[in-house]
Amino acid sequence: MEPIRVGIVGTGNYAWHLIQCFKASSLSIDVHFGRSTESFEGFIHPPETKQTHSLDDLSNCDLLFLCISDSSIKSLSNYWANHAALVIHVSGGLGIQALHSKNKGVFYIPQSFTKGRNISYFGLPVCIEADTDENKSKLQQLAQKLQLEIHLLDSDQRRRLHLAAVMTNNFANYLFIQAEEWMQQYKIDPSILHPLMLETAKKAIDLGPKNAQTGPAIRGDMGTVKKHLRLIKNMKLKSLYRRITRDIFESREKKL
Numbered sequence: 001m002e003p004i005r006v007g008i009v010g011t012g013n014y015a016w017h018l019i020q021c022f023k024a025s026s027l028s029i030d031v032h033f034g035r036s037t038e039s040f041e042g043f044i045h046p047p048e049t050k051q052t053h054s055l056d057d058l059s060n061c062d063l064l065f066l067c068i069s070d071s072s073i074k075s076l077s078n079y080w081a082n083h084a085a086l087v088i089h090v091s092g093g094l095g096i097q098a099l100h101s102k103n104k105g106v107f108y109i110p111q112s113f114t115k116g117r118n119i120s121y122f123g124l125p126v127c128i129e130a131d132t133d134e135n136k137s138k139l140q141q142l143a144q145k146l147q148l149e150i151h152l153l154d155s156d157q158r159r160r161l162h163l164a165a166v167m168t169n170n171f172a173n174y175l176f177i178q179a180e181e182w183m184q185q186y187k188i189d190p191s192i193l194h195p196l197m198l199e200t201a202k203k204a205i206d207l208g209p210k211n212a213q214t215g216p217a218i219r220g221d222m223g224t225v226k227k228h229l230r231l232i233k234n235m236k237l238k239s240l241y242r243r244i245t246r247d248i249f250e251s252r253e254k255k256l
Contacts, residue, residue: 010067011039013113092162095155217248
């Protein structure tokens with residue numbers, strides 16, 4: 001693969017981690033665009049990376065990653081409508097046709113990214129799509145250099161994956177928040193739950209989520225469920241507990 005010039009647009013969580021991913025594989029980012037000097041706060045760029053507030057500085061890049069909000073992708077990609085650069089969005093929820101550039105690609109890593117939090121990038125899955133075989137090959141070669149696990153998904157498959165990712169990460173984390181606030185309300189140290197949180201995820205991976213499901217609902221222990229419901233005074237939390245319990249119980253009936 002010939003040397004390529006890479007540009008990144010955006011200064012959010014994904015941009016921060018994409019730069020870290022490149023650094024971990026000793027690859028260079030040539031130009032990084034941010035709207036202001038303050039937007040680069042928290043980024044540590046290698047000497048060869050040019051920080052800029054001008055989109056014109058990206059004109060010589062071969063690959064352009066748009067690490068920006070979904071609502072901005074369509075309008076901003078118009079800027080490269082007549083450029084030869086392969087313009088890439090990193091969204092799980094948007095199709096490739098959201099890009100209005102001459103060359104189009106998608107490079108979506110289904111992972112929870114928070115700026116400043118170091119993670120291992122080795123072997124992370126990346127979902128690739130492109131408008132031509134040549135552009136697809138460019139993204140595959142890059143993913144190999146970044147030591148990512150390549151999955152070729154079209155826009156419809158990626159949207160469905162993104163929905164599953166939201167349930168896996170965001171929904172599960174919301175339940176962690178509810179549990180933590182419940183503990184704090186009764187002056188119980190929430191860290192008591194940390195080993196359980198870790199084992200929950202590990203067991204779901206090792207055994208599969210269906211085989212890992214435990215608790216009163218899957219056992220049909222309605223006595224314990226009723227005790228829990230009597231403890232909960234917050235109607236929103238009670239409704240949430242009741243709905244999830246019912247769904248788990250119904251899955252038990254199907255399993256039986």
